[in-house]
Amino acid sequence: MKAKEMICIVCPLGCHIKVLKNDGVYNVTENKCLRGKEYGIKELTNPIRVLTTTVKIKDALLNRLPVKTKEAIPKHKVIKCMEVINSIEIKSPISVGEVIVENILGTGVDVVASRSM
Amino acid sequence: MLAYDIVVIGGGPAGLAAAIEAKKNGVDSILVIERDRELGGILQQCIHNGFGLHIFKEELTGPEYAEKFIVELQKLGIEYKLDTMVLNIREDRLVNAINTEDGFMIIKARAIVLAMGCRERTRGAINISGTRPAGVFTAGTAQRFVNMEGYMVGKKVVILGSGDIGLIMARRMTLEGAKVLAVAELMPFSGGLTRNIVQCLDDYDIPLLLSHTVIEIKGKDRVEGVVIAKVDENKRPIKGTEKYYECDTLLLSVGLIPENEISENVGIKMDPITSGPVVNEAMETSIEGIFACGNVVHVHDLVDFVTEESRRAGKNAAKYIKNQIQSEGSITETKPGKGISYIVPQKVRPENIDKTLDLFMRVDNVYHNMNMVISIDGKEIKRMKKRHLAPGEMEAVKIKKEDLMDSKHAEITISLVEEGA
Numbered sequence: 001m002k003a004k005e006m007i008c009i010v011c012p013l014g015c016h017i018k019v020l021k022n023d024g025v026y027n028v029t030e031n032k033c034l035r036g037k038e039y040g041i042k043e044l045t046n047p048i049r050v051l052t053t054t055v056k057i058k059d060a061l062l063n064r065l066p067v068k069t070k071e072a073i074p075k076h077k078v079i080k081c082m083e084v085i086n087s088i089e090i091k092s093p094i095s096v097g098e099v100i101v102e103n104i105l106g107t108g109v110d111v112v113a114s115r116s117m
Numbered sequence: 118m119l120a121y122d123i124v125v126i127g128g129g130p131a132g133l134a135a136a137i138e139a140k141k142n143g144v145d146s147i148l149v150i151e152r153d154r155e156l157g158g159i160l161q162q163c164i165h166n167g168f169g170l171h172i173f174k175e176e177l178t179g180p181e182y183a184e185k186f187i188v189e190l191q192k193l194g195i196e197y198k199l200d201t202m203v204l205n206i207r208e209d210r211l212v213n214a215i216n217t218e219d220g221f222m223i224i225k226a227r228a229i230v231l232a233m234g235c236r237e238r239t240r241g242a243i244n245i246s247g248t249r250p251a252g253v254f255t256a257g258t259a260q261r262f263v264n265m266e267g268y269m270v271g272k273k274v275v276i277l278g279s280g281d282i283g284l285i286m287a288r289r290m291t292l293e294g295a296k297v298l299a300v301a302e303l304m305p306f307s308g309g310l311t312r313n314i315v316q317c318l319d320d321y322d323i324p325l326l327l328s329h330t331v332i333e334i335k336g337k338d339r340v341e342g343v344v345i346a347k348v349d350e351n352k353r354p355i356k357g358t359e360k361y362y363e364c365d366t367l368l369l370s371v372g373l374i375p376e377n378e379i380s381e382n383v384g385i386k387m388d389p390i391t392s393g394p395v396v397n398e399a400m401e402t403s404i405e406g407i408f409a410c411g412n413v414v415h416v417h418d419l420v421d422f423v424t425e426e427s428r429r430a431g432k433n434a435a436k437y438i439k440n441q442i443q444s445e446g447s448i449t450e451t452k453p454g455k456g457i458s459y460i461v462p463q464k465v466r467p468e469n470i471d472k473t474l475d476l477f478m479r480v481d482n483v484y485h486n487m488n489m490v491i492s493i494d495g496k497e498i499k500r501m502k503k504r505h506l507a508p509g510e511m512e513a514v515k516i517k518k519e520d521l522m523d524s525k526h527a528e529i530t531i532s533l534v535e536e537g538a
């Protein structure tokens with residue numbers, strides 16, 4: 001298999017790393033530290049991202065409440081999560097950290113409010 | 118006439134941290150003045166995460182970061198006025214402000230903290246030919262519309278400038294269903310953080326066109342398209358490289374400038390490179406008793422550094438009220454050497470430093486494998502290896518008080534030298 005090239009985003013150095021899979025074993029090269037190895041493998045097997053967006057809110061100071069996934073979710077579910085979050089509307093008052101969508105799309109991760117409003 | 122010990126102008130992260138720190142250092146009579154409808158400044162529209170890694174050791178979103186400080190301010194019982202605009206200040210520390218409830222107010226302050234933040238450069242500041250149709254926004258204005266009002270600014274988008282706000286908005290617009298065709302960057306490198314390029318552009322296959330710029334905007338009432346061309350090393354468009362992009366929106370992310378009309382009108386000395394006031398180790402400007410912190414002094418990319426710097430301003434404003442500032446003694450100047458574009462603070466009174474002097478700076482280009490050398494009066498005192506330096510990433514350096522006390526301390530220089538040199 002061909003080595004996959006990517007930029008490690010764990011720290012500002014942004015190493016251009018290479019990840020190669022050989023007999024089920026991942027080999028990472030050109031990373032300057034171990035965190036880069038972990039990132040490279042994760043990025044190839046199950047890339048994850050924190051999603052931050054907004055949800056419609058009624059009777060509040062603003063029309064939108066900022067929300068985030070409490071943990072990172074699989075990257076390929078980001079767009080589907082957006083559809084879920086964009087389909088709902090909530091009512092003020094909400095406090096920061098309050099769960100807006102529980103266990104979104106079975107990821108085991110909650111969507112929570114990023115501020116009180 | 119209203120009177121306070123400290124008046125803080127601006128209720129963003131800088132003003133909040135300064136007010137809180139002043140209160141913790143024993144000053145009770147404090148007023149924060151904010152022209153917006155709520156506290157928190159620009160953070161309220163920055164809904165993405167990545168704030169607070171240094172201060173809170175966790176990745177917060179902008180509103181979460183702001184809320185922590187707003188709650189603390191309220192708990193401490195610090196007074197604030199919203200929807201209130203400071204018009205100008207006087208050298209004798211009178212603050213003129215206005216709102217619809219109180220009308221015109223003259224507020225007497227013993228110390229003032231300037232924390233007005235920055236604003237975005239607009240299209241006027243850069244020259245693009247063509248018509249002036251609707252659909253051209255600064256990235257920050259678009260961010261506010263989308264994230265706070267829930268109003269999408271367009272469907273097919275081109276972004277000029279690859280600063281962090283532009284990158285973040287490329288992802289945000291994509292998530293909300295828009296098609297971002299390209300991000301064009303005049304320089305041969307991006308002004309944004311690498312992690313933002315990966316997470317905001319690469320994740321969504323948005324091309325980043327380095328050494329490219331928008332040379333023309335087309336459309337009568339609404340943007341219909343833009344022409345992008347490659348530029349040469351002198352940043353002049355290269356004939357024959359023009360390409361037309363059909364789009365309805367152009368977002369500009371071409372830089373931020375400190376918001377300093379108030380500072381300039383009162384005659385505070387400005388630094389032409391940072392476009393902010395010249396400050397000393399106490400974050401005091403050239404006018405005694407007037408302090409400044411946050412983006413009004415120099416544009417920060419990490420809010421954590423804003424907080425750190427603003428705490429210093431608040432603490433020193435409190436010291437000033439209590440007559441505890443050592444303003445006698447010599448003054449050391451900080452001088453950017455080779456590779457460094459500016460250093461804040463520009464002036465230092467070594468006697469007045471607690472333990473360490475914190476210096477913030479930016480480099481003037483992208484560098485790899487360099488040594489950052491700090492010298493006092495020409496004598497090297499510290500050398501740090503830097504594997505990667507970029508203008509988009511602010512650097513911070515600490516100098517021990519002892520190192521400053523045993524020199525004639527006329528000048529602190531910081532410069533870059535190649536490894537091995």
Ligand SMILES: Cc1cc2nc3c(=O)[nH]c(=O)nc-3n(C[C@H](O)[C@H](O)[C@H](O)COP(=O)(O)OP(=O)(O)OC[C@H]3O[C@@H](n4cnc5c(N)ncnc54)[C@H](O)[C@@H]3O)c2cc1C
Pocket residue numbers: 126127128129130131132150151152153157158159160163168201202203204232233234235236237256257258260281282285373376379410411412413417418419420423
């Ligand atoms: C559009 C935009 C997006 C940004 N996005 C990010 C980001 O994603 N991540 C990041 O780390 N940094 C970001 N920054 C940088 C960010 O500004 C700083 O991290 C931080 O918010 C600066 O804090 P501040 O308090 O100095 O300024 P601000 O947050 O701008 O606060 C200044 C406050 O002063 C008020 N004010 C100004 N003039 C007056 C007056 N005359 N009277 C009364 N009140 C006044 C303003 O209304 C504002 O609330 C962004 C900046 C901008 C402009």
Ligand code: SF4
Pocket residue numbers: 008009010011012013014015031032033034035036037
């Ligand atoms: S590999 Fe290590 S040093 Fe390189 S970018 Fe990743 S975390 Fe930073």
